[in-house]
Amino acid sequence: MNNLPTFTKTRLAPTPSGYLHLGNILSFLITSALARRHQAKILLRIDDLDRSRVKDAFIDDIFETLHFLEIPWDEGPKDTADFKSNFSQVQRMDLYENALKELAEKNACFACVCSRKKIVESGKSKGYPGFCKRLHIPLSRKGCCWRYGTSREKSVPIIIYPDQLVNSDFPVGMKDYVVRKKDGYPAYQLSSVVDDVHFGIDLIVRGVDLWDSTLAQIDLASNLPDCQPFQSAVFFHHQLMKDGEHKMAKSSGSTSIQFLRKNGAKKADIYREISKFLNLPTLATSHDQFIELYNRDASQQ
Numbered sequence: 001m002n003n004l005p006t007f008t009k010t011r012l013a014p015t016p017s018g019y020l021h022l023g024n025i026l027s028f029l030i031t032s033a034l035a036r037r038h039q040a041k042i043l044l045r046i047d048d049l050d051r052s053r054v055k056d057a058f059i060d061d062i063f064e065t066l067h068f069l070e071i072p073w074d075e076g077p078k079d080t081a082d083f084k085s086n087f088s089q090v091q092r093m094d095l096y097e098n099a100l101k102e103l104a105e106k107n108a109c110f111a112c113v114c115s116r117k118k119i120v121e122s123g124k125s126k127g128y129p130g131f132c133k134r135l136h137i138p139l140s141r142k143g144c145c146w147r148y149g150t151s152r153e154k155s156v157p158i159i160i161y162p163d164q165l166v167n168s169d170f171p172v173g174m175k176d177y178v179v180r181k182k183d184g185y186p187a188y189q190l191s192s193v194v195d196d197v198h199f200g201i202d203l204i205v206r207g208v209d210l211w212d213s214t215l216a217q218i219d220l221a222s223n224l225p226d227c228q229p230f231q232s233a234v235f236f237h238h239q240l241m242k243d244g245e246h247k248m249a250k251s252s253g254s255t256s257i258q259f260l261r262k263n264g265a266k267k268a269d270i271y272r273e274i275s276k277f278l279n280l281p282t283l284a285t286s287h288d289q290f291i292e293l294y295n296r297d298a299s300q301q
């Protein structure tokens, strides 16, 4: 445990578009353990820009679940009312719009009027097929989204926890990804980078399913002068808990903490589940015990 790098701040970043499930808790607890290991502060950042899916009940659920599991945080909203008054992403729209304006001024993005159907039919796994890339549709056109023009040849430098710098190929599936949605709101990739820089985050814990997003975000940050600090952030991508064969989803419900509690699960049961998944030598039954076991277990280094 000697010579550990120090980090200033990490974050819990749930999206209130469903009830929190075991997979979210896994991510929160690893974040909490690494924060303790490196004396980093924890910010609670609730991403609420997906306006059509965000519900108050889901925001309430975040606070209720964190309290139920006694997972602490140092900065950010203390409850739903505080979140809505002081921490909603809607209140940081000018930051996102400034970033979008910078990209537009650099000709780093283009307008796209393709329907989702058209893109899916062309084989989405290879990324955007480039239909609108050379059409020079004005960015001011109503109902278009903005795509960030990516370069396939590029490799992206990423710092993997704790301090290993590697270069990774730009992910094919993220080709020309969306930075501003058709509804005019910034897309997740952009708001996430801007927020992490705004709040001074230097350690980011997330699931391996976000690996491609991470690379896209680092590349995006390299094009935004205010977002340079994002390039020196350190990333920890953890394995995902599965619901049978599938990735745990908010829509399935049976792994949501709400559901488990209604069926009699206690705090200790949730901690045992997460401990089992991580193969901890002993099953934790509380937050502090989890942190101690996780940080003691050399295989998690």
Ligand SMILES: [Zn+2]
Binding pocket: 111, 112, 113, 114, 130, 131, 132, 133
């Ligand atoms: Zn298009």
